Amino acid sequence: MNKPSESSLEDDKQMSVFDKKKPVVVMDAGIATNDNVQWLQANHYRYLVVSRKRHREFNHDKAVEVKRDKDYIVKAYKKYVKETEETEIYCHSSERAKKDQSI
Known part of the structure; x- marks a missing residue:
């Protein structure tokens, strides 16, 4: 498990690249551990971050269509979690669902 070093993100020289504003950190599921x-x-x-959760709480009734093509539809559902103060975005692709069902 790789933890960020104290100097890696907080170094003054590194932060000067961001005009003293902290960047938004983007991580894939491989490094999005609880510790990180x-x-x-x-x-x-x-x-x-891309969630490591296996259980997804996609609510089709509250989802909105974000993309439509002749072959597929992509919908997204936004959920605010009070306990963690995080906003979760769940996405559903009809094309991906077909692929998953065929496996």
Whole structure:
């Protein structure tokens, strides 16, 4: 498990690239561990991560269509979680659902 080093993101020279504003950190599921997310929260970083959760709470009734093509539809559902103060975005692609069902 790789934890960010204290100097990697907080170094003054590194931060000068961002005009003293902290960047939004984007992580894929491979490094979006609980420890890494907690570190980002503790150090007041905004972040966007691909969730490692296996259980998805997609609500088709509250989802909105974000893209439509002749072959597929993509919908998104936004959920605010009070306990973690996080906003979760769930996406559903009819094309991906077909692929998953055929496996």
